[in-house]
Amino acid sequence: MFFQTPIYLVGLLSAAIPLLIHLSRSRKTRTLRFSTTRFLTDQFLRSYRMSRLKELLLLAARMALCALLAMTFAEPFLQGSVATGDPTLSRSVVIVLDDSASMHYRDSDGGTLLSRAAREAVEIIKGLKASDSASVVLAGRRADGPLAVYSEPTTDLVGIENELLGLAELSNSAEGRPEALGTDLPGGVLLAERMLADREESSHEVYVFSDMQQRGLAAPVLAGETEGSFDSRVVFVPVQPTEPVSNLAITAVQYGASRPMAGIPFSIRPHIRNDGSSPRSCTISLHVRAGADAADADEEGYRKVAEQVVNDPLEPGRWTVFTLHHIFHSGGWQSGYVAVEDERLVADNRRYFCFEVLDAVNVIAVNGAPSSIRRNDELFFLQAALAAGGAETNPIKVTSVRANAFQGASLDDVRLVILANVETLPEAAVGKLERFVDRGGSLLVFLGDQAGPAFYNNQLADPSRSRGPLLPARLAGSGPKGNPAAGDDQAPVAGVGDFAEDHPALSGFGSGETGRLGAVGFNAYWALDPTPNSRVVMATSAGEPLLCEHLYGQGRVALFASSCDRDWSNFPVRPAFLPFVYRLVGYLAQSAGGQSVEAPDENSGNSTVPAAVAAGNFFRTGQAIRQAVPVGSPSQRLRVVKPDRTIGVFEAMADPTLRQVAFSETDQPGVYRFDESGTDGSSRAFAVNLEAGESDLAAIEITEDLSAAFGDALPWVGSKRLVVVDDAAALGAQAGVGRSRSELWEILMWVVLLIAVLEPALANWITSRHYLKPRSDPKTIAVPTGRIALGGDIDSVNSSREAAAAPEPDEASVTVSQ
Template identity: 25%
Template sequence: MSLEFLNPVLLFGLAALALPIIAHLLSKKRFDVVQWGAMQFLDLGKRRRRRVRIEELLLLLLRMAIVGLLALAIARPTISRGFFANFVSTDNRDTVFVMDGSYSMGRSDGETTPHNQARAVMHKILNHARPGDTFALLDARDQTRFVGDGPLRDANQLRTWIDALPPPAGASNLAAAVADALQILGTTSHVRRDVVVMTDGQARSWHPTDAAQWQVIDELRGQPAVQPQLWVVNFQAADTPSNFILDRLDASRARAPVGFPVRVSTTLRYTSEVGPGECNLYFEVDGQRLGDATIKSPLLESGGEFRVEFEHRFSTAGSHVLSVVLDDDDVPGDNRADVAIAVTQPLRVILVDGTPHLDPTRSETFFAEAALRSDAEHSPFIDSRFVTSQNLNLSVIDRADVIVLANVATLSAEQAEMLRQFVEAGGGLLVAPGQLVQSENYRTLLSDLLPGDLTAFVEPEEAANVDVGQLQLPWQIGAADIDELATARFTGYWEMTPHEQANVPARLVSGDPLLVSSPVGRGRVMLLSTPLDADGSTLPTKSVYVALLHEMLFYLAAAEEFPLNVNVGEPLLQPLIDEAAEAEIRVNRPDGTTATPEIGGEPPLVRFDDTSAPGVYELEQPRRNRGGTRSSVATRFVVNFDRGERDLTPLSVTEIEELSADGRITFVDSPDDLEAQLLTDDSRTELWQMLVVLVFALLCLEIWMTRRLVQGGHAVLDAAASAHPHPPQGTT
């Protein structure tokens, strides 16, 4: 049996014990004595005087006891009950349940999963809930999700939330979830505070090597007067003899026009304890499986990989989702990969020719126009128009998604300002300077718009080539295209000085930048060091020129779009279509439930922040058509998770010992052991309620003794007056 105080600092209140003593001593201060005739009749006897002093002393001790007990009650003493610790605790407690929501908790043995087992154990623990107990529930994923409003005292409400937990998906960060749980317990008041973590023992979720995170946990444990107890129960998942895993799905572009081929690729991985295996990979478009696009993997050994690629052309504009799916196995959480694509009408490109000529072959934009021209079999991917620099005005700019300045010598201040506003609003700008360009004009009017400064146009004695080993292009490019790009010879180009925040995705072997880009407002700007025609290089004569130009234009145009592919925890954003229909906007989550997003900003945006669960989300916005009818615009998003969750390695004995050091965490062997230890271990009782009752009783006793002492004095005076009547008035 031991005595502890939850607020030991408040024991300094015991110094108030001196207050009754000081008051008593001050009441004994000597005063001047004035003798008068009747004083002799009030003189008390020695026996009665001794009795009064004893009563005064008892009253002093009583008042000191009241002050001392009140100070002890405020310090909240607790006492361990020794013998009673072997039985179920009857004290109120605060409990935070942390459920591991990673997809490894969905491993099945054909009958159940660790996730279902954990929910059953939480229900069993709640059977022992007492009135006054508080509970909270955290769903630990890539980001911790607080379930409901906690802590709460309604165990039945918590049961409802437990049953409504979404199925395991994505990864989890248990260390961060434990820190969140400790912060919750820092606001509670009961003497028993527990964090109960339900997991499958996977090491990766604990981040055991993240020293900073665990230092935060130790600090949070040490802050409250009642140190929370951390319990971890590992639900041993079913053995997984073999498992096929899909990596994140990559797309050749995030935005493509109708009819343009979009390639998606991913890596199939295989782990096994029983030998090699093979599986089917299915291709889906907006949830519909394409029967003619199924690939059978080769026979893979454990640890083997297989790169798979699909291609698709969309026939309608809008947002679409491409998916690669595997047959169900014991670990379903890694059998699917999705990517969202924004499909648009043909891209509107304005080619501004700096050297127009009657002979089209001698025009600055001749090769560019030829590269963007579509054949008769396919609809155009890019709707390009040619204008001269003199005709570059606001009406032209308003009809463009991307503007290309092809060896435009100078720009007026008005044109420079229009281009700046165009890019900041989400447009794309490609600048391809030639020898005619006056660098001082560009530096004066476009220095804050361009990603670099034009220094000098050079014509090296020996032609330069692209340093393909240093390529960092923001789009995919095939190996054959890279090989052909390496053969292009550059005989004339601008030396450029990139700005501090600019990106340099391509350089020449001389080290000079070939491409420089940077975001500006909601748009993008790209600066090419050589002209688009064949005056400065042999690039326009290569077939890779067509692909390269298309990719540059698509990349510049995609800047105006809000991303459709985000990571867990990142918001979903889209422009508001109809302000009058805000109340009808809905978000459909991956689990089939709906939610209402927020709307705000200028211009107004639709924003949805609750992306803790990975998968496909759909934003539905009403739209009023010209004829007065209404329709719905659906925008699809894909929320991706950390695919490193595929590493199912459990915590090692050394890692468990490190996490358990200094009593930080208690790992239990089974759910039954958790229940037994959680409900009986170190049961303690708070004494402050009893002390408050005792203080109230002593206050009543103090009032009675004070009244008795006062009334006793009056009785003495009355008795003395009866024995010695007052002499008549006027006598001496």
């Protein structure tokens, strides 16, 4: 037995109310002393037991009345085995169609899986009678849940056929559907069952057409539904490729910074995964939004700025990370996408991005060896390299301070602090640096003749500090290597050896496009001992660390083993110094935290994420986006230009106490732009991408135990109502399966009414028989020694006893009710 609304079973506790009343009103007893009990005959005891039995019967009737009434409100029913098919029964059918991105995979015949599923669903609709009803549910992961094409089953079967055929034709077209969603099969099945719950047809049937992705079976949010809440037959129809899968996908993209800077190389690292069964080569390209008058822009307004051909085949089931670089020449909001060429599943070929590029950043340089002679100053070559573009166009604004003045300098608008050959800093200044970097700032340290292990190792690189070591390496030895006093006529002790060509500050040096580091020589440098979590970005020709970096809190720290002036190397007078310093400083001055376009895969339910929380303005398709409304301002209906150039609107939240508006029209991947003409924020934008799991086309393993495959995702269905049909041609056998549930609440209601009618009559009969008899009509019973009246008072009993001739027996005790 199951219950439609089991919460009402709490009412079973009301059955205890008659019992409590009975116990509280039970007749009390007291003990009387009798000299003999021979006159209490069996007939008297039998009459007493009969009255007690009738009282208990009345009590049971009252308790049953309360309990059955509670069970009636809980709507009980019996769930039996599903009947065999009978097409003559009246039928109500809901088609659940998986319209997620993976269903747009093109099979060997060029058609999509979604197109094949829609045409197979049409055959089910054609098998219905004119009096039957049907509907269609699209089970993509949308912000508002799966989409019901018809809000309830309809008898317009021709209209449903046209809807399915139109969906199949659009999916097969060259353009395809603009939507690219995740999968929400459990949500679609739950919506279909709710639509059928109150239908009067004899047969309720749900047909689910899907590629059966494992990631699409995350459990939905239930509203109290249990295994007995519905009685529909749920039939899964797998729609899978006829040949081994072949698919290349960009599953994620990492960025060198969350906010790049104009004029500084920006690194973009796409993750390419081969989800096919054989190795494949590929071509990766980077596209950015072009100007309005650009002649080389595509139909979406983007132009290709970089391309990388991967000749080494990617192994099946593996992913590889590649690096592309681009320089944004102007600030403001910039957008674009990374693409890989693949024809089978185009929905996962792109990953869009959107950034606010910084026009300028403020940098504070702490001068450890100032000089009145400009070219002898520690910062002379560094400042000259950063100012090479001119003061008006240079995005890096450097402010120089002495070491003893750093503690009082403001870091509010500063993105980077440079320590240039600084001997020491007060403890308060060290704590200030730590807090600055921990909150997202960056630190660049150049060593020199003023630096020493005492301060750097015990203060800046001390692992016992509360936040750990600030520097990515410790200084090894008591002094620098080489000859710090060597002149230009002496051969350098070290040169530049290996370096990370994928690093934004060093990109282009390997090919010579940016410059060459082979001519750089060092007369002296400090030996570095990197910390475990640091990265050696550049090394000497002998393999010793020359440039190290690591993340510290939300910021980044880089340590250069030599100086930034001419004292220890010829680097400042080499052509490579200018691009190296400019890129290194610009790289560190950007926001440190690299971001990925992939939001966390929350496949259970539909998530709503505040725009301020989703890092880097990246969201997932089908994800609702919230925007806070400042206190005191009216709720705005913000307009958004979607990727297909249609207009969407941020709507006010249902809860008026929330000062927020929400946007749920995120079914299309791409860049969404705020349409705020005439305001400062007219170019704001955010990027929406397909969730990475849709690229994994692996299906769940279906065994004879269906509960093992579907139990966690469909806990309210149960294995008795669940069927998997591999061959769509065999779906006719599922027609008119009948409803497997027998309602009991109506029967219980009639029983309750019957008891309610009989209970007063029973109570009146018991009262009249045992409690309303006149005490003046005693009943006499013949005994061997005379006559004794029962029903009178105790004195009459004593008088009868005294008149008896028999000898008096021993005294006995008997309990008499009063």
